[in-house]
Every structure is written in C-alpha cells, then in structure tokens.
Amino acid sequence: MRRTTLRDIAESLGVSVNTVSRALADKDSVGVETRDRVKAEAERLGYVPNSTARSLVLGSATTLGMVMTNPSNPFYAQLISGMEQHCRKHGYSLLLMATEESLANERRAAEELLRRGVDGVLVVAVQEGADHWRRFRSAGVPVVLINRDLPELNTDLVGVDHVQGGYEAARHAIAQGARKIYFLEEDLGVSSVTDRVEGYRRAMADSGLRIEPDSMMKVPTRRLEQSAMPWDPREAYRLAREVLLSERRRPTAFVAGNDYFALGVYRVANEEGLRIPDDVLVIGYGGDPFAPYVIPSLTTVELPAAEIGLSAVEHMLRRLKRRPADGAPEKILFPPRLVARASSGGGA
Incomplete structure (x- = not known):
C-alpha cells in the first residue's frame, strides 16, 4: 500500500x-x-x-541513535528501558541497533544512523575501531559511550566502575576465608572485562595472595555466535567442572564475570555433591533478577543500570544544547554494589 x-x-x-x-x-x-x-x-x-524528510527541513531529527552489543543482556535491557522513557520525556525518539559484538555490524549501524541524520549517538562499542564514530564528531554530532571506553575516540563515557566491581567481589571472597580464588570471565578484550580482571588482581595483591597461572579462566562467549542470550553457562560449566574435579586445582571460591557463568558452577556443584558455600563460594556479577531465587541465593555485584541510562541521556541532552566540541570529554563512572547472599556465606 x-x-x-x-x-x-x-x-x-x-x-x-x-x-x-x-x-x-x-x-x-x-x-x-x-x-x-x-x-x-x-x-x-x-x-x-515523514520524520526523515522533516528532519532535513528543520535540521534536527529529534532522534537519538542507540548502538548496543546485545539488548537481551538484563543490564542493557534495563538501561534501554530507562533511556527510552527519558528520551520520550524530552521529545526524542530512541533508535536502537544491535551489533552482536561484530565490527562489521557496528559500522553498518553507524552508516545507517548518519544517513538518518540523528541528533546524537549513544554507544556500547565493540572496541575494535573508532573511525566510523569520528565521522559523527566531524559532523558535529555528539557521541556518548556507555559502559565501555574507547580512548582513541576521546569522547564522553558514562558507565560502571568495573575495577571497583571486580575488586569488591574478590575482596568479599577473601573476607569469607577463600584463598584459592578462580575468576571466570569472558574472552572478549573489552574495557568492562579488563577492568574487572584488574580489580580482581588488585584485591589479590592487597591481600598478599598469589594468582595461580590457571586461575584466570577465559570463558568463550556465545555472543560471538550471535546468540539471543548474552551469555551461556555451558562453557563456564565445562571449565568449572575441570577444576572442581581436580584435587590439586580445586578452588575455594569462584568469582564470575556475570551471573550466568555462576549458574554453570552451581550445576557442577549439584552434580558432584559439593555444597555451596561450604565446599566452594560462588560470587556473580550483574545483579540479574534470578540471583535471589536460586538455591542457595547468589551473592552478586549489582550494577546501577537505571542511573547510568538516565545519566547518559542527560549528558547527551547537555551536549546537544551546545557545540559537541565545547568542554573536555567527561568520564562518569557509577559505583557497583556487592549484595552478599547465601552462596558466599554472607547472607540469607
């Protein structure tokens, strides 16, 4: 028609x-x-x-682009919901595009948003290049990064202090008496991952504990296969099983880079008759909705998704009121919060 x-x-x-x-x-x-x-x-x-045609006349699309790696991630789902509501409140639409950790997809998304003439772009970057985002800066269109830094772009960032998050998770395990702590983390080379690892390393160093060569366990991410799930516990299950069945390597605690990986550890423990937290502590990351409802309830690091989304939109709106180049780029990092529950012996 x-x-x-x-x-x-x-x-x-x-x-x-x-x-x-x-x-x-x-x-x-x-x-x-x-x-x-x-x-x-x-x-x-x-x-x-026709909003696109109208934007050409008015010089403004009243639309913000949102480029996201995987919107099924519960953290990003909460963030998007809050951002969309706040954009609507201020008369903006939010145009969402998913990249599934693909640089080619990210470049296509950037090209499409440029073609549509969006007013600004909020980006969870793949972190493998910045030239396509520099084109927005050259065109006077502000770019605000979310949760992942892209230092070569030299632009605004709103996200989580993941170094603190990794540190708090490991320190909690140490405070509960764990000494042989394994860290289950994604194999993606992005700032959120490297920052959590840095936090873990600092906590171990501050406590005088040695990091064994095999205790940094990189879990292959299912997102590279464009799965609808942000993470899959199966690979974490496989890696956790290898060390939990080894008398020599058996850890006293697992710190996971997300709550889904913690579920992999739970399954191994259940299959092998190991008790959480008596035989092994388990600490997740992300504060996913299921964390209080598994048995035992999962200790996790909660992330302030709503606050980050609100701050990112507010920051973008401030940039839109002046030239994007005015003022030095800002880095706003929100502190995460460790919630101690039964899986670490720290709560109900």
Missing part, C-alpha cells in the same frame, strides 16, 4: 501542497478553517509525517 503524501491531501481538498504543509505545521498564515479541514483530511487518509 502506497504511503499517503502531502500531495494526496492537497489534491483531495483542491489546495496547494504548500498550504497543506503550513496547515499541518500550525502556521499562522493559514486560516483556522483551512487548518481544520486539512487536519481532518490528513486523518481520514491516514497521513503519517
């Missing part, structure tokens, strides 16, 4: 296209009676304004 145009309305009423355009825009140069007739006919014909 062909989309109704301004010309269709004009021909139906016997007026000019310019009159229809001015009437729909509530211009004073068009009489009230004519405006009412035009609007009634537009509604009857099912006319929907």
Whole structure:
C-alpha cells in the first residue's frame, strides 16, 4: 500500500501542497478553517509525517541513535528501558541497533544512523575501531559511550566502575576465608572485562595472595555466535567442572564475570555433591533478577543500570544544547554494589 503524501491531501481538498504543509505545521498564515479541514483530511487518509524528510527541513531529527552489543543482556535491557522513557520525556525518539559484538555490524549501524541524520549517538562499542564514530564528531554530532571506553575516540563515557566491581567481589571472597580464588570471565578484550580482571588482581595483591597461572579462566562467549542470550553457562560449566574435579586445582571460591557463568558452577556443584558455600563460594556479577531465587541465593555485584541510562541521556541532552566540541570529554563512572547472599556465606 502506497504511503499517503502531502500531495494526496492537497489534491483531495483542491489546495496547494504548500498550504497543506503550513496547515499541518500550525502556521499562522493559514486560516483556522483551512487548518481544520486539512487536519481532518490528513486523518481520514491516514497521513503519517515523514520524520526523515522533516528532519532535513528543520535540521534536527529529534532522534537519538542507540548502538548496543546485545539488548537481551538484563543490564542493557534495563538501561534501554530507562533511556527510552527519558528520551520520550524530552521529545526524542530512541533508535536502537544491535551489533552482536561484530565490527562489521557496528559500522553498518553507524552508516545507517548518519544517513538518518540523528541528533546524537549513544554507544556500547565493540572496541575494535573508532573511525566510523569520528565521522559523527566531524559532523558535529555528539557521541556518548556507555559502559565501555574507547580512548582513541576521546569522547564522553558514562558507565560502571568495573575495577571497583571486580575488586569488591574478590575482596568479599577473601573476607569469607577463600584463598584459592578462580575468576571466570569472558574472552572478549573489552574495557568492562579488563577492568574487572584488574580489580580482581588488585584485591589479590592487597591481600598478599598469589594468582595461580590457571586461575584466570577465559570463558568463550556465545555472543560471538550471535546468540539471543548474552551469555551461556555451558562453557563456564565445562571449565568449572575441570577444576572442581581436580584435587590439586580445586578452588575455594569462584568469582564470575556475570551471573550466568555462576549458574554453570552451581550445576557442577549439584552434580558432584559439593555444597555451596561450604565446599566452594560462588560470587556473580550483574545483579540479574534470578540471583535471589536460586538455591542457595547468589551473592552478586549489582550494577546501577537505571542511573547510568538516565545519566547518559542527560549528558547527551547537555551536549546537544551546545557545540559537541565545547568542554573536555567527561568520564562518569557509577559505583557497583556487592549484595552478599547465601552462596558466599554472607547472607540469607
């Protein structure tokens, strides 16, 4: 079915296209009676304004682009929901595109957003290149990074202090008496991952504990296979099983880079008759909704998704009120919060 145009309305009423355009825009140069007739006919014909064309006229799309690695990640799902509501409150639409950790997908998304003429872009970057984002900066379109840094872009970042998150998780395990602590983390070379690892290393160093060569366990991410799930516990299960069945290597605690990996450890423990937390402590990361409901309830590091989403949109709106290049780039990192539960012996 062909989309109704301004010309269709004009021909139906016997007026000019310019009159229809001015009437729909509530211009004073068009009489009230004519405006009412035009609007009634537009509604009857099912006319929907072409926002892209309108943006070319007004010089503003009133649309923000959101480029995300995987929106099924519960943290990002909460973040997107909060951002969309806040954008709507300020008269902006949020156009979401997913990359599934693919640089090619990210470049295509950037090209599409440039073509659509969005006002600004909020990005969870793949972190394998910045040239496509520099094009926005050159065009005067602000770019705000979320949760992952891209230092070569030299732009604003709003996210989580993942170094602190990794540190708090490991320190909690140590405080509960664990000394042989294995760290289950994604095999992606992104700043959120490397920062959590850095936090773990600092906690171990501050406590005078040695990091064994095999205790840093890299879990292959299912996201590289464009899975709908942000993570899959199966690989974490396989790696955890190898060390839990080894008398020599058996850890006293697992710190996982996300709560899904912690589920892999739970399954091994259940299959082998190991008790959590008596035989092994388990600490997750992310604060996923299921954490309080597994048995035993999962200790995890909660991330302030709503606050980050709100801050990112507010920061973008401030940038839009002035030239994006005005003022030095800002890095805003929110502190995560460790929630101790039964899996670490630290709560109910």
